[in-house]
Amino acid sequence: MSDQRTLLVVEDDEGLQRQLKWAYEDYEVVIASDRKKAMDAVRLHEPDVVTLDLGLPPDPDGTSEGFAALEEILAAKPDTKVIVASGHGARESALRAIAGGAYDFYQKPVDIDQLGLIVARAFQLHDLEEENRRLARREANTELGGIVTASETMQKVCRMIERVADTDVSVMLLGASGTGKELLAKGLHESSGRADAPFVAINCAAIPENLLESELFGYEKGAFTGAAKTTEGKIEMAQGGTLFLDEVGDIPLPLQVKLLRFLQERVIERIGGRRQIPVDVRIVCATHQDLETMIADGSFREDLWYRVAEVVVRIPALAERPGDPVLLAHHFMRKFSSEMNRKLKGFEPGALSAIETWSWPGNVRELENRVKRSVIMADGNFIGAQDLDLSEDHNEMPLNLRQAREAADRQAIEVALARTDKNITSTAKLLGISRPTLYDLLKQYEIEV
Numbered sequence: 001m002s003d004q005r006t007l008l009v010v011e012d013d014e015g016l017q018r019q020l021k022w023a024y025e026d027y028e029v030v031i032a033s034d035r036k037k038a039m040d041a042v043r044l045h046e047p048d049v050v051t052l053d054l055g056l057p058p059d060p061d062g063t064s065e066g067f068a069a070l071e072e073i074l075a076a077k078p079d080t081k082v083i084v085a086s087g088h089g090a091r092e093s094a095l096r097a098i099a100g101g102a103y104d105f106y107q108k109p110v111d112i113d114q115l116g117l118i119v120a121r122a123f124q125l126h127d128l129e130e131e132n133r134r135l136a137r138r139e140a141n142t143e144l145g146g147i148v149t150a151s152e153t154m155q156k157v158c159r160m161i162e163r164v165a166d167t168d169v170s171v172m173l174l175g176a177s178g179t180g181k182e183l184l185a186k187g188l189h190e191s192s193g194r195a196d197a198p199f200v201a202i203n204c205a206a207i208p209e210n211l212l213e214s215e216l217f218g219y220e221k222g223a224f225t226g227a228a229k230t231t232e233g234k235i236e237m238a239q240g241g242t243l244f245l246d247e248v249g250d251i252p253l254p255l256q257v258k259l260l261r262f263l264q265e266r267v268i269e270r271i272g273g274r275r276q277i278p279v280d281v282r283i284v285c286a287t288h289q290d291l292e293t294m295i296a297d298g299s300f301r302e303d304l305w306y307r308v309a310e311v312v313v314r315i316p317a318l319a320e321r322p323g324d325p326v327l328l329a330h331h332f333m334r335k336f337s338s339e340m341n342r343k344l345k346g347f348e349p350g351a352l353s354a355i356e357t358w359s360w361p362g363n364v365r366e367l368e369n370r371v372k373r374s375v376i377m378a379d380g381n382f383i384g385a386q387d388l389d390l391s392e393d394h395n396e397m398p399l400n401l402r403q404a405r406e407a408a409d410r411q412a413i414e415v416a417l418a419r420t421d422k423n424i425t426s427t428a429k430l431l432g433i434s435r436p437t438l439y440d441l442l443k444q445y446e447i448e449v
């Protein structure tokens with residue numbers, strides 16, 4: 001008995017109640033004779049399919065109780081398939097019921113066989129929709145802000161961010177480059193009460209030190225040579241919303257003082273300006289650097305740390321999220337295939353094992369880039385390890401010396417970026433070149449940081 005599906009019959013006519021109860025041997029038929037009893041039964045039995053007579057007491061000749069019941073059932077359990085009984089000539093109410101979310105209707109007097117078919121189809125459709133929902137949930141595995149993950153640690157990170165989203169506490173996201181810090185910061189913003197206001201991100205490491213102050217605080221016309229017109233800084237642009245300071249560890253000390261003052265007083269002065277402008281922003285920061293060591297050696301202010309890190313969230317590297325590389329590879333393959341109009345079906349087994357075993361020093365960004373390139377490169381329907389550039393075979397002859405040099409440059413830059421977690425100053429140092437030269441090369445090779 002227990003594995004039978006429950007069919008809720010909402011009907012006040014006792015004769016019909018009996019008839020319907022015995023007609024459906026395949027289901028456990030639960031009867032309710034008015035709206036209140038119907039709702040009690042919905043809560044108790046959670047039926048997937050309900051047949052509903054619109055004429056219920058205390059309005060057995062009208063439809064008011066029936067429509068109210070329909071609304072309440074769908075509000076309580078939106079996936080319920082409600083089949084509405086329409087009295088003689090009451091086609092209009094039947095159509096109104098469909099418009100109100102009912103699945104189907106049947107004409108009274110009841111034709112048991114016909115109703116039986118409608119009920120069976122309703123159960124089938126319900127199951128199909130449920131299966132689709134389940135697949136979509138598993139398929140997408142998407143968390144806050146479009147984070148794709150199957151990893152428990154990462155899901156905990158998302159839960160934690162959701163929990164603090166609606167408060168105004170400052171959040172510090174700690175994690176290596178490409179682990180999804182910006183995506184999480186955006187997710188936090190979108191789940192917060194500030195979602196309708198701007199989300200403004202600034203990568204403090206990507207902006208030359210001398211420009212960072214004006215980027216953050218803005219400037220008045222004529223404040224310095226080249227200040228042709230008054231310009232708002234990123235802090236002001238984020239008014240009412242969220243300011244995301246990426247690579248906050250790269251902010252030079254004098255600017256840290258200025259930022260701290262803003263966080264204490266919540267007013268800014270543009271460079272060259274005298275007016276104090278109140279700004280209400282929520283601060284989210286991120287860094288791949290070890291700020292505790294920086295605080296100890298005096299290169300990051302402790303008082304600023306306490307302002308910007310009321311809640312600290314540590315984001316695991318991709319290699320520490322079992323299952324995620326393959327899950328994300330599929331996600332990016334679908335995304336890029338549809339963007340580029342390519343009909344790829346998946347990955348070759350060799351590619352999947354290469355994805356699983358690769359150490360992913362550049363984390364999700366590296367995976368995203370490799371899959372993007374592979375979607376362009378793949379010859380057939382499936383992506384191979386070579387398309388991902390994850391195969392051992394690197395013996396191909398370059399076209400000419402220039403191409404060989406370019407490839408070597410590019411590889412050296414990418415390795416240095418990965419090793420320094422994309423810190424521009426350290427990358428330039430590691431490569432023995434100046435910051436401006438590195439910027440030129442990044443531009444020339446179209447390497448994103």
Ligand SMILES: Nc1ncnc2c1ncn2[C@@H]1O[C@H](COP(=O)(O)OP(=O)(O)OP(=O)(O)O)[C@@H](O)[C@H]1O
Nearest residue numbers: 146147148176177178179180181182183364365368
């Ligand atoms: N879990 C994820 N699901 C889907 N896409 C992701 C996920 N994590 C990261 N991405 C994508 O990977 C790329 C890199 O992520 P993001 O820019 O958020 O990383 P980051 O940690 O802020 O990097 P950086 O420190 O270098 O700025 C983005 O295109 C982002 O959309």
